[in-house]
Amino acid sequence: MEESQGxxxxxxxxxxxxxNSIADECNDLKKAYDDCFNAWFSEKFLKGDRNLSKCDALxxxxxxxxxxxxxxxxxxxxxxxxxxxxxxxxxxxxx
Amino acid sequence: MKFWTSEYTxxxxxxxxxxxxxxxxxxxMNPAVASIDVLDRTVDEKxxxxxxxxxxxxxxxPSWVQNIMGSPSIMYSNEKSEVDPNNKTMVLKSRNITFCSxxxxxxxxVYSPHPSDPAKTLLKQEAVVLVKGVPLSSYMESLLTTTIxxxxxxxxxxxxxxISKIDEELKDLSNTASKSTDEFIxxxxxxxxxxxxSAKKSMDDLSxxxxxxxxxxxxxxxxxxPQALPKF
Numbered sequence: 001m002e003e004s005q006g007x008x009x010x011x012x013x014x015x016x017x018x019x020n021s022i023a024d025e026c027n028d029l030k031k032a033y034d035d036c037f038n039a040w041f042s043e044k045f046l047k048g049d050r051n052l053s054k055c056d057a058l059x060x061x062x063x064x065x066x067x068x069x070x071x072x073x074x075x076x077x078x079x080x081x082x083x084x085x086x087x088x089x090x091x092x093x094x095x
Numbered sequence: 096m097k098f099w100t101s102e103y104t105x106x107x108x109x110x111x112x113x114x115x116x117x118x119x120x121x122x123x124m125n126p127a128v129a130s131i132d133v134l135d136r137t138v139d140e141k142x143x144x145x146x147x148x149x150x151x152x153x154x155x156x157p158s159w160v161q162n163i164m165g166s167p168s169i170m171y172s173n174e175k176s177e178v179d180p181n182n183k184t185m186v187l188k189s190r191n192i193t194f195c196s197x198x199x200x201x202x203x204x205v206y207s208p209h210p211s212d213p214a215k216t217l218l219k220q221e222a223v224v225l226v227k228g229v230p231l232s233s234y235m236e237s238l239l240t241t242t243i244x245x246x247x248x249x250x251x252x253x254x255x256x257x258i259s260k261i262d263e264e265l266k267d268l269s270n271t272a273s274k275s276t277d278e279f280i281x282x283x284x285x286x287x288x289x290x291x292x293s294a295k296k297s298m299d300d301l302s303x304x305x306x307x308x309x310x311x312x313x314x315x316x317x318x319x320x321p322q323a324l325p326k327f
Contacts, residue, residue, distance in 0.1 A: 015123045020130045022151060030132065037136075038117060041144075046110050046180055050142045059136060066132045070149070075171055075192065077134065077149060 021062075023069035029062040097236040099243055100221040103251050107258055109208045112216040113178060113185045115257040116206065122253040125246070127152045129169060144178040150189070160238065163229055167193050172200075183208050199225045200239060220247055 021030040036055040044051070070077065105112050120128050128150065135147040152170045174189040185206040191198060201223045209215035222243045226232040 015126070016121050019120045019128070022130045022132050022149065026132070033133070037133075038114070041117060042114050045138075045144060045178075046114070048180075050138045052136065052138045052144075059133065062132075063134055066134065066149075075149070077173060077192070 021069075022066055022073070026062065026065035026069060029058070029065050033058040033062040097224045097240045098221065099224070099240045100219070101244070101247055102220070103218045103247075104209055105216040105218065105251075105254065105258070106214075107216060108214050109183045109185075109206065109216045111258060111261070112206055112254065115254055115261060116185060116187075118257050118261065119250075119253055122256055124249040124253040124256065129153045141179075142181060144176075144180075146174075146176045146178075148174045148176070149192070150174060160235060163231065163235075164194055164197065169193070197226060197228050198235075198239070199223075200243070202243070218251070 018027070018031055019034075021027050033055060036058050040052070040054055044054070107115075119125075120131055130151045132149050133146060134149055135145075137145050139145060150172050152172075153168070171192040172189050173192050174187060176185065176187040178185045185204075187202075187204040189202045191200050203221050205219045207217055207219075209217045222240065224236045224239045224243070226235045226239070229235070
């Protein structure tokens, strides 16, 4: 599985072939799901077939991996859903 | 609070542009994007595709901002999108997760067929930047807005790059397919020729065997009596 190096250039040659997932262990699952989704989106969804279930199994495996990785990295997606600015959650300078 | 808006026209139809949007990364113009993951995806009863994603970027924060805010190695953002294939609109909304107690960068993108040319796609983009509770907040807002504008330009170049890549793939695919078809036709013709030759040979063999059998059955000098002929 190709991994993104820490490239600083805009060179086409240094662009990795696949986008990484939030955690390396999810990369393969991500690729399998993305390939399934991209094919479904072009060949089915845009042509009127709205049944998403074709990629469901892959999506399940993939998102479970991602959500576990987020827990490990302490990323709480629900944090961003809340409005912080203008509420008591807004971080203020110590007075 | 700072507002930023921009419009851009892609010289490609909407269907192609939205496919490219899902395949935008990785690309050489946005090397800072480190990861993208789907958290949820559904199609509602109206046939609209809803997607929730989390994106991360490796850099792009000016160092003096980091001095004030701290230096995260990775910035996360939350993106929700809707693709309505009936009305041909794709709407993306994103907000940063990192620093969200002090900074809110809300971006809103809409891809739709160009009102004056359905072979083209119009992108309307806007961002709202709000920084509170840290020094130089107004200046930080301006800087973030400038960064958004510069990233937007790169993003459009990236989209055009991805669209070209998809076109190349399609061309390769049809070349391979037509090459395969040519080979298939050639191969089939050869097989048919072979079969015909074989069949003809078999027929010839069959004729000579049949003739030989008949000759064997029939006595050569006299006309056959009824008992000499095999009963069928």
